[in-house]
Amino acid sequence: MATQTxxxxxxxxxxxxxxxxxxRERLLxxxxxxxSQRGYAGTSVAAIALEAEISKSTVFxxxxxxxxxxxxxxxxxxxxxxxTLDSVLDESGPLDRQLGDYQCQHIAHILENxxxxxxxxxxxxxxxxxxxxxxxxxxxxxxxxxLVDFISQAQQHGLIRSEVDPSVTAxxxxxxxxxxxxxxxVLRYLPNFSCADQxxxxxxxxxxxxxxxxxxxxxx
Amino acid sequence: MATQTxxxxxxxxxxxxxxxxxxRERLLxxxxxxxSQRGYAGTSVAAIALEAEISKSTVFxxxxxxxxxxxxxxxxxxxxxxxTLDSVLDESGPLDRQLGDYQCQHIAHILENxxxxxxxxxxxxxxxxxxxxxxxxxxxxxxxxxLVDFISQAQQHGLIRSEVDPSVTAxxxxxxxxxxxxxxxVLRYLPNFSCADQxxxxxxxxxxxxxxxxxxxxxx
DNA sequence: CTACTGACCGACCGATCGGTCGGCCTGGCG
DNA sequence: CGCCAGGCCGACCGATCGGTCGGTCAGTAG
Numbered sequence: 001m002a003t004q005t006x007x008x009x010x011x012x013x014x015x016x017x018x019x020x021x022x023x024r025e026r027l028l029x030x031x032x033x034x035x036s037q038r039g040y041a042g043t044s045v046a047a048i049a050l051e052a053e054i055s056k057s058t059v060f061x062x063x064x065x066x067x068x069x070x071x072x073x074x075x076x077x078x079x080x081x082x083x084t085l086d087s088v089l090d091e092s093g094p095l096d097r098q099l100g101d102y103q104c105q106h107i108a109h110i111l112e113n114x115x116x117x118x119x120x121x122x123x124x125x126x127x128x129x130x131x132x133x134x135x136x137x138x139x140x141x142x143x144x145x146x147l148v149d150f151i152s153q154a155q156q157h158g159l160i161r162s163e164v165d166p167s168v169t170a171x172x173x174x175x176x177x178x179x180x181x182x183x184x185x186v187l188r189y190l191p192n193f194s195c196a197d198q199x200x201x202x203x204x205x206x207x208x209x210x211x212x213x214x215x216x217x218x219x220x
Numbered sequence: 221m222a223t224q225t226x227x228x229x230x231x232x233x234x235x236x237x238x239x240x241x242x243x244r245e246r247l248l249x250x251x252x253x254x255x256s257q258r259g260y261a262g263t264s265v266a267a268i269a270l271e272a273e274i275s276k277s278t279v280f281x282x283x284x285x286x287x288x289x290x291x292x293x294x295x296x297x298x299x300x301x302x303x304t305l306d307s308v309l310d311e312s313g314p315l316d317r318q319l320g321d322y323q324c325q326h327i328a329h330i331l332e333n334x335x336x337x338x339x340x341x342x343x344x345x346x347x348x349x350x351x352x353x354x355x356x357x358x359x360x361x362x363x364x365x366x367l368v369d370f371i372s373q374a375q376q377h378g379l380i381r382s383e384v385d386p387s388v389t390a391x392x393x394x395x396x397x398x399x400x401x402x403x404x405x406v407l408r409y410l411p412n413f414s415c416a417d418q419x420x421x422x423x424x425x426x427x428x429x430x431x432x433x434x435x436x437x438x439x440x
Numbered sequence: 441c442t443a444c445t446g447a448c449c450g451a452c453c454g455a456t457c458g459g460t461c462g463g464c465c466t467g468g469c470g
Numbered sequence: 471c472g473c474c475a476g477g478c479c480g481a482c483c484g485a486t487c488g489g490t491c492g493g494t495c496a497g498t499a500g
Contacts, residue, residue: 023477023478038261039259039261039262040262041258041259041261041262042259042260042261042262044456044457044458045457045458045459046456046457046458054478054479055478055479055480056458056459056479056480057459057460057461057478057479057480057481058477058478058479060458060459060460061476061477061478061479062477064459065458065459066457066458066459124402124403124406125402125403133406133409136406136409136410137409140410141409141410141411144410144411145411145412148412161432161433163428163432164425164428164429164432165414165415165425165429166412167410167412167413167414167415168415168422168425168426168429169429171396171399171400171413172392172395172396172426172429172430174399175392175395175396175398175399175400176391176392176395176396178395178399179391179394179395179398179399180391180395182344182345183344183345186344186353186356189353189356189357189361190356190360190361190364190387191361191364191365192365192368192386192387193387193391194385194387195385195387195388202388205384205385205388206388206392208383208384209384209385209388209389209392209430209433210392210429210430210433211433212381212383212384212433213381213429213430213431213432213433243447243448264486264487264488265487265488265489266486266487266488274448274449275448275449275450276449276450276488276489277448277449277450277451277489277490277491278447278448278449280488280489280490281446281447281448281449282447284489285488285489286488286489
């Protein structure tokens with residue numbers, strides 16, 4: 001019988017039953033939660049340990065430093081991030097429909113993985129160290145390139161004006177979703193903004209705006 | 221003669237000559253710099269005092285707590301922010317030209333006041349407290365509303381398709397610039413993105429994209 | 441001169457930080 | 471059984487945190 005708060009009631013089963021993952025897994029999950037909410041400097045190892053229901057020492061048993069724990073969290077997060085968001089651009093259909101679907105899937109994915117997204121964005125905003133350079137070059141640029149390629153091909157097929165820059169278009173689409181994610185909690189304070197709590201409607205509006213433009217001559 | 225590092229060489233002039241503002245002004249400036257670069261939790265009062273060339277005690281002579289200093293910095297920053305960025309939408313001219321000018325001015329203003337911008341964005345991203353609600357409602361919503369009104373009027377004059385949502389359009393424009401600002405240091409790592417170091421060219425591209433859209437039927 | 445004010449300072453405080461250390465406990469292996 | 475490896479722990483460390491305290495000093499009014 002340990003003298004700790006741990007393993008009291010529902011023990012005696014196998015190591016990771018459910019609801020009670022291994023200490024390391026709980027540690028990583030709680031660290032992701034804490035770092036994404038309060039940032040690196042604003043999160044203490046003791047607080048993470050408390051939330052994960054392990055001792056602070058156990059944290060340093062699994063990871064040599066706080067920084068290493070943070071990097072492990074980032075790595076896990078990014079790995080999850082890279083897996084998803086595929087196969088949307090593969091389906092066929094009208095171009096505007098495809099763009100709208102992509103934008104909706106993107107915002108949905110971001111909102112469903114808000115911890116991960118918050119973490120990645122936070123890391124990207126810091127003075128670009130080797131870590132964030134690696135993050136962009138090796139992970140995010142892949143997703144970005146897929147979108148750019150999709151737009152470029154549509155352009156080569158004559159479906160899109162030749163003047164538009166595919167990379168600018170891709171970045172504008174992504175920007176809209178990221179901005180929405182980052183400020184969704186204060187967007188409702190903006191007057192005359194109707195999509196504050198309707199991400200998919202917002203994503204649809206943005207994609208239609210970018211597809212058709214403001215100019216009234218074409219599809220009007 | 222004090223025993224400190226202060227007032228050594230170029231003293232004996234009037235209180236705030238130049239290059240050597242009052243202690244309070246230096247404090248606010250250095251705090252803005254530190255907070256914007258390393259965040260609230262990542263910045264110590266001692267570090268700010270060191271940079272401002274005053275003692276840590278003097279910081280608490282001017283402000284009761286670290287939090288009060290932070291809020292004072294935010295307030296100053298926001299006051300500066302609210303003053304600028306006017307008069308761009310007042311000039312007449314072709315609509316696309318006006319939008320392009322606005323977008324260029326906006327990104328230029330953001331980049332010229334990067335400390336302020338960083339601080340405001342950081343404050344907005346935190347769990348919306350009363351402070352950020354006030355920030356949005358009383359300050360930022362004004363600038364936002366001006367842009368929305370401008371687009372709405374152009375729409376009523378038939379210059380813009382009736383389907384587009386002015387608030388979504390405004391937000392998309394702003395998103396693009398904010399995203400560019402936030403990630404400008406890692407944008408160069410994206411393949412095939414040519415505007416990484418050319419903010420005005422990026423702003424022009426975005427405004428043209430949003431004005432003309434992707435659809436090739438109109439101005440092609 | 442004295443008396444007072446306010447900007448400013450060094451020294452110090454308790455709390456908390458990231459990290460270390462030595463030991464407890466359990467399961468597997470001989 | 472004895473033994474050991476390793477997950478896990480409480481106690482502790484020096485450093486640093488935000489903040490306090492008593493005091494120095496220049497300026498100024500009387």
